[in-house]
Amino acid sequence: MLCRQTQALAKRGNLERHHNANHPTFKDSYPPNSAIRSKKVAELKLELKAQQSLFTKPAVRHKAATEASFRVSHLLAKHKKPFTDGELIKQAMDIIADTVCNDFKKKDDIKTAFSSVPLGPATVTRRVESLSEDVDRQVLRDLSFCEYFSLQLDESLDVMDTAQLVVFVRMVFQDSTTKEDFLTLLHLKDRTRGEDIFNEFKKYVDENCIPIHKLVAITTDGAPAMRGVRSGFIALCRNDPAFPDFLNYHCVIHQQALVGKVVDFSHVMTLVVKLINSIRAKALQHRLFKALLDELDAAYGDLIFHADVRWLSRGKVLQRFVDLLPEIKTFLSTRNEEHKELSDDAWLLDLGFLTDLTAKLNALNTEMQGKNRSLSHMISAVNAFKAKLGFWTTHLNGRRLTHFPNLEKMSQTIKDKDAFQPEQYCAHLDKVATEFNRRFGELDVMEDIAAFVSNPFQPIDVEKIAAKFHQGFALQSGVDMEILDLQNDLELKARSRESDFWGLVSREKFPLLTACALKVSAYFGSTYLCEMAFSQMKIIKSKYRSRLTDRHLTDCLRLAVCSYEPNYKKLTDSIQSQASH
Known part of the structure; x- marks a missing residue:
């Protein structure tokens, strides 16, 4: 600090000899242990630090610019923007610095700091790759720590006709907390048979050391490639010795959408779709109608157009058509078009009933959509809808149309009041109820188990519940004794309302029940997350970004749908920080 010199060997004797030889007056001017000496040493330290900052400040600024580059790249990927939009953001920052910071004293420093953030297309691409790898490591780490996990898989085509298999995972941990997130995107270049899907998935499991022995359930759609009895993906997984015994569920939302197809009102939908297409297909007619x-x-x-593959399409199209029916009739009359069905009492009543029924099915569908929807939530929604069907049938038989507003509206506008015969519509409701019971029979085994896990202290038939546990989890004897011990544990009964109840239950005392409760918490009920990911994928790999590689599509999709936060500091420290040129 005194002379800016250094010693080759920083031993006390060497430093003392140098100090006495070159600075003999220092101890006289600044006596040891004095206040003036302490003040002088502090001043010397500040001078040295100021000189060193000439080298450390640029490094700190470069590191901050690199971290900002990571954060902006993550923002771009999260909002499904192209890599080239990084330059647009940089230009926007320059404009803001020029405009907003015009009166600032250090305007040039601010502009320099903004311009030093590297956001070129190649840089953003590398940042997205690094961010995706970091998030993927976090998911795989949690997968290795969790107690059990379940998967949901679904396959769809991208804009270049490549089959993309999306895999989501739901993990449950020892404290009974759960996480569900994106696992991977597998690319099927050739066929999409069950064995092709299985081979790609098995390859991913082996390469990433996935603890497949923790798998408890797989949820898929009903496609033969997934649920084929012999060569489907599920069948091949069951035949592989590396896979444990697991449950398989046909997506509850898909089944609910299929139930709605048993009600055959094609004579209504055909005319509705025909009229909508005739109005919207030609630009002039569309403008005149608006x-x-x-x-x-x-x-x-x-x-709005009807799209059969959309879950909520039919209900929304019909409701819009009914609400605009007077305007549609007026518009058709100006074109000298006449459709006798629009004046037919029976057809109008069928239109009102179908609109009400599809609206109710849409409400159920919407309730089952969303993240963190457990199997218990799905079972509750389906059972509630079954009960409502019986209630609606009773009301309809008594000609009480409180729950059928469109049918009530049509019954009031028709000329022939005797045309309304509620028995035929009750028959359709009975058909829907029968189809619900048939399609959701596989949930009956888990219904009592899920109810017990949700509320283990309700009055139950112990033998019946124990039999359900034996059937659902292939358990040996002993679960009935654990149920009795649990229901008579006063301390646990007092804490039954806590959200992490099963995390408080002793695993040593109740090994079978705690394992089953954690498995139930890990179950998916639908493939909603896969469907949501496909919607994101269509935006990411659109016709304007059709040359996006499979690797970058996976990276962008992971960052767009994943809830994990990247470790920006760790990523910044792992590379050599450089400012933009």
Whole structure:
């Protein structure tokens, strides 16, 4: 600090000899253990630190610019933006610095700091790759720590007709907390048979050391490639000795959508779709119809197309059609078109009933959608809808149309009041109820178990519940004794309302029940997350980014749908920070 020199060997004797030889007056001017000496040493330290900052400040600034580059790249991927948009953000920052910071004293320093953030296309690409790898490591680490996990898989085509298999995982930990997140995207270049899906998935499991012995359930759609009895993906997994015994569920939402197809009102849907297409197919007719709606101050500004593959499409299309039916009749009359069905009492009643029924099915579908929807939630929603079907049938038989507003509206507008025969509509409700019971029979085994896990202290038939546990989890004897011990444990009964109840239960005293409860918590009930990921994938790999590689599609999709937060500091420290040139 005194002379800016260094010693080759920093021993006390060497430093003392140098100090006495070159600075003999220092101890006289600044006596040891004095306040003036302490003050002088502090001043010398500040001078040295100021000189060193000439080298450390640029390094700190470069590191901050690199971290900002990681954060902006993550933001771009999260919002499904192209890699080239990094330059657009940089230009925006320059404009903001020029405009907003014009009166700032250190305007040039601010502009320099903004311009030093590296956001070129190649840089953003590398950042997205690093961020995706970091998030993937976090998911795989949690997968190795969890107690059990379940999977949901679904396959769809991207814009370049490559079959993409999306895999999501739901993990349950020892404290009964759960996490569900994106696991991987597998690319099927050739066929999409069950064995092709199985081979790709098994390859991924082996390469990433997935603890497949913790697998408890797989949820898929009902495609033959997934659920084929002999060569389907599920069958091949069951035949592989590396896979444990697991449950398989056909996606509850898919089954609910299929139930709605048993009600055959094709004579209604055919005409509705025909009229909508005739109005919207031609630009001139579409413009004239929208102008008419504006002139009549209609409830909606336009009709919507019907897409059969969309879960909620039919209900929304029918409701919009019913609400705009007077305007549609007026518009058709201006074109001198006549459709006798629009004046037929029976057809209008069928339209009202179908609109109400599809609206109720849509409400059930929407309730089952969303993240963190456990199997218990799905079972509750389905059972509630079954009960409602019986309630609606009773009301309909008594000609009480409180729960059928569109049917009530049509029954009031028809000319022939005797045309309304509620018995035929009750028959359709009975058909829906029968189909619900048939399709959701596989949930009956788990219903009592899920109810017990949700509320283990309710009055139950112990032998019946124990039999359900034996059937659902292939357990040996002993679960009935654990149920009795648990229900008579006063301390646990007092804490039964706590959300992490099963995390408080002793695993040594109740090994079978705690294991089963954790497995139930790990179950998926639907493939909603896969369907949501496909919607994101269509945005990421659109016709404008059709050359996006499979590796970068996986990286972008992972960052777009994953809830894990990347470790920005660790990523920044792992590379050599450089400012943008």
